[in-house]
Amino acid sequence: MKTIIVATLSLLIVMASFTMEKTVVSSPLKSNQNTSSKTDYIVLGMGCFWGAEKRMSEIAGVTDVESGYAGGDFSGVGYQQILNHEKALRADKATGRNHAEVIKVTFDPEKVTLETVLAKFWENHNPTQGDRQGNDIGSNYRSAIYYHDAAQKELALATQKVYQQALKTAGLGPITTEILPLRNYITAEEYHQDYLKKNPSGYCGLGGTGVKYPISGDKTAQDGPLSSEAMTGRQKMLNGKDLNFPQQLVIFEAENCEFCKLFDKDILNRWQAEVPVIATINTNPPADWTLEKPLFAAPTIVLFRNGKEVSRYTGYNGEQSNFWKWLGFQLLSPEQQKIAFEQGTEPPFTATILDEKRPGKFVDPITGATLFLSKTKFDSKTGWPSFFDPIEGSVTLHEDNSHGMKRIEVRSASSGIHLGHVFTDGPPPSFKRYCINGNVLKFIPD
Incomplete structure (x- = not known):
């Protein structure tokens, strides 16, 4: 009672x-x-x-x-x-x-x-x-x-x-x-x-197991439920053995996801970065790999190292620079981060590529986009790598009034990171000197 x-x-x-x-x-x-x-x-x-x-x-x-x-x-x-x-x-x-x-x-x-x-x-x-x-x-x-x-x-x-x-x-x-x-x-x-x-x-909850429902009338439905082999392409659970174990990016997407389509258009379809990337609509981590916590939105970009999640970027609505900044903090050293994201400057005559003269290209260390070619590099005697012409559309210019000076800042168009400054005392034909921090350039020989 x-x-x-x-x-x-x-x-x-x-x-x-x-x-x-x-x-x-x-x-x-x-x-x-x-x-x-x-x-x-x-x-x-x-x-x-x-x-x-x-x-x-x-x-x-x-x-x-x-x-x-x-x-x-x-x-x-x-x-x-x-x-x-x-x-x-x-x-x-x-x-x-x-x-x-x-x-x-x-x-x-x-x-x-x-x-x-x-x-x-x-x-x-x-x-x-x-x-x-x-x-x-x-x-x-x-x-x-x-x-x-x-x-x-x-x-x-x-x-x-x-x-x-x-x-x-x-x-x-x-x-x-x-x-x-x-x-x-x-x-x-x-x-x-x-x-x-x-x-x-x-x-927007990501949801989904990646397993397709066998609709009546489909051949898969007549033959029985979908097998693991039938879940082809991006629906199939990833196998960790097929991926880059030391470092791998996995893009967890969803069917009919407009944000995922936008991410593919802006980022994935133009991928040139050194870190390997793969997309899936299966919400499980690659076999024998582990996620730190469940997924809850699409797309979710997860960086795995040695089969374990170390960082993730959740959601996307066209903010390309924010995504590349997130990835940059995972890939760049503290010294590189200070230059790239805090407009820092490396000490003169310290860049490893300062005396690089081989044919090749200098690329953004995050996106992999080509910024300068070797044939435009020259010795300016200033202590920083210098170029008289960038690849068309690869950099953007911005007014910089810091430190009591009037200068023109140079940024990477693809990632938005700070590269250096441009001056008008260069050689012909451009008479420009793109004075660039070598530590935020990656050299790829031809």
Whole structure:
């Protein structure tokens, strides 16, 4: 009897705490809103609903995706109350089942099947993690399928069985996704709707195991679940033995990721850097290698040394100089960093390439982009490597009034690092003297 009274009081306290918060009016599932007689809907939990909303909205035939909450014991609650309740649950100070962050996916069955929608659901998050998704931990981030009729339940269970076999074949664990009738659905606050459209550089869970769902009718589906061999290209888990063990960059990307496409366009497709790089959409580290912590956004660029993560760069929205600065701090010595990022100057007559006269090229030590050719190098007697002409477009010029002097600073166009200064006392034909710190140049002989 005492146990019952205590439990009842705990539940009343939790419910009271919800009513004390500013609440959001619970609305019934809007099956008729923004839909037609030809559309259907299903409610899915994939962790943080910001990324889930974006991923599922990219499916052809999906007409609307709405962020919300569902599957809990309470109605009339909002984002902050759900976070507070989860915190209380984890501290054993509350009872009652919490809501999961979900998305309501409305689709046209004539243009896309429910199986395809569920296939993308399985592929676009990791359904084996229990009450978490990447770095987001708690029952409010659980994987879930909330159905509204018997046909949806049957198909949800069938696709779970198919995908579980595919995961097993790939060496992954059991699915923890709950498949239950929909209850207590609540539309999320307006600022959560289309969040990544409003905030292009916002948080977006990376998700995914890299294992493809074998759609019915595919040859792979007829022959059985996808094997590890069938996960070709960037979907296949990387093998550490095929990579550069001492130092390797791995770009963890995601399907239909606009930020990943932008990174490929700006950086990866122009790669000339000395450090080897490879891209994958499999979220696991290369076999026998280790990540320091889970991935939570795409793209994530990880630098491995001797099979272990030493640094990472998360997310990309066109900020090329920030990425190259991050990489520079991993590749350059402290002396080089001072020159490159603090506009430092090496002592005269100390650069190892000062007397370099072999045919070849001088490149950016981070990006590998060619800056000067040997044929433009000359002895200026100043103690610093000097050139009368850079490769067209390889450097940028900037006014520099530091140290009480008026000078023109020279930076690398590809990485933005400080190289030196340019003066007008050089030899013909340019009569320019590009006075460059040799320690931020890498020489590559022809």
